[in-house]
Every structure is written in structure tokens, then in C-alpha cells.
Amino acid sequence: MVQERNEREWTAGRWLRSDRGFTFIEIMVVVAILAILAALVIPRIMGRTDDAKRTATKVQIRNIEGALQLYKLDNGVYPSTEQGLKALVEKPSVGVIPKKWKTGGYLPKLPDDSWQNPYKYLSPSPKGDYEIISLGTDGEVGGEGINADITNWNLDKD
Numbered sequence: 001m002v003q004e005r006n007e008r009e010w011t012a013g014r015w016l017r018s019d020r021g022f023t024f025i026e027i028m029v030v031v032a033i034l035a036i037l038a039a040l041v042i043p044r045i046m047g048r049t050d051d052a053k054r055t056a057t058k059v060q061i062r063n064i065e066g067a068l069q070l071y072k073l074d075n076g077v078y079p080s081t082e083q084g085l086k087a088l089v090e091k092p093s094v095g096v097i098p099k100k101w102k103t104g105g106y107l108p109k110l111p112d113d114s115w116q117n118p119y120k121y122l123s124p125s126p127k128g129d130y131e132i133i134s135l136g137t138d139g140e141v142g143g144e145g146i147n148a149d150i151t152n153w154n155l156d157k158d
Contacts, residue, residue: 050137050146053114057134058155060111064088064119064132065152067106074100078123078130085110085121085132113150115139127153 067088072078075098079087083095088106092098112118113134125131131151138147 053137054146054150057114057150060113061119061132061134061150061152061155064107064111068130070102070106071098074098074102079121081122085119127151 064085068078071088077096077098079085079092080095083092086092087098089108089110090105091101110118115134115137117135117139120133120135121130122133123130131153134150135141136143136147136149140147141149143149
């Protein structure tokens with residue numbers, strides 16, 4: 001009797017099927033291994049969301065600082081608190097009107113921080129020429145840890 005090679009093979013004195021699938025136990029072992037890996041990896045990834053948002057906000061603040069430096073180079077002064085960061089996108093119509101304001105602005109649009117809150121801007125600031133502030137995760141002044149405010153004066157902190 002001739003058997004098709006794909007269906008059966010003679011091995012060690014008995015017929016074996018060559019198209020054999022996985023057993024239930026093998027599948028359960030793989031599922032258990034995947035569950036263990038997920039239990040170890042997912043908390044580490046999920047816990048990093050706040051860190052990623054804080055880092056993105058710091059990068060945005062540095063970009064805004066660069067735009068402020070260009071504004072000052074062109075106009076000799078930083079935008080006032082009254083003019084705000086909006087002066088980087090639209091030519092100010094209050095306060096000291098810049099004479100050499102760059103057509104098109106210094107930023108394409110004014111970004112919000114990573115928590116969809118607008119940045120606070122003070123100029124002059126008690127800490128220097130200007131201060132850019134994100135109120136952090138909680139959206140309130142102050143805070144510690146992930147709720148701490150992020151300013152251009154503490155970008156290298158934590």
C-alpha cells in the first residue's frame with residue numbers, strides 16, 4: 001500500500017502524521033509565557049507616559065526660547081507679559097510695537113503644553129529677562145514630582 005508522503009511517514013516502527021498541529025498544552029504554555037512578559041513589560045511602558053509628556057514639554061519650551069531669542073535679535077527686546085507668547089506668531093498691537101517683526105512670525109503656531117494647557121509667560125521675570133511656565137500634570141501652580149511646574153529655569157532638573 002502506497003501512502004502519500006504528506007499524510008504519513010514511517011518512523012521508529014510506526015506511522016506518524018506529518019501535518020500534526022500544536023497540542024492544547026503547547027498553546028497554553030505559549031499563552032502563559034506571553035502573559036508573564038506582558039505583566040512585566042506593560043507597567044514599565046505605562047508608567048513612562050508622564051515622563052514622556054514632561055520631556056516633550058521641555059523640548060517645546062526650548063523651541064519657544066529659540067524663537068524668543070530670534071525675536072530679541074530682530075527687535076532689541078523680548079515681548080512683554082502683556083504681548084505674551086502670541087507675539088511670536090502675530091505682530092503685537094499693544095505695548096512696544098516691534099519695528100523689525102519678521103513676516104510670518106517666529107513660530108508657525110503657539111503650542112500648548114503636553115496636557116493641552118497654554119504656557120504662561122512673564123517678561124520681565126523675577127528670575128531673568130523672561131520666564132516660560134507649564135503648570136505640569138495637575139495644571140495648578142506648584143506641585144512636586146509629576147505635578148511640578150516646568151519652567152525654562154528648571155529644564156535640567158529631574
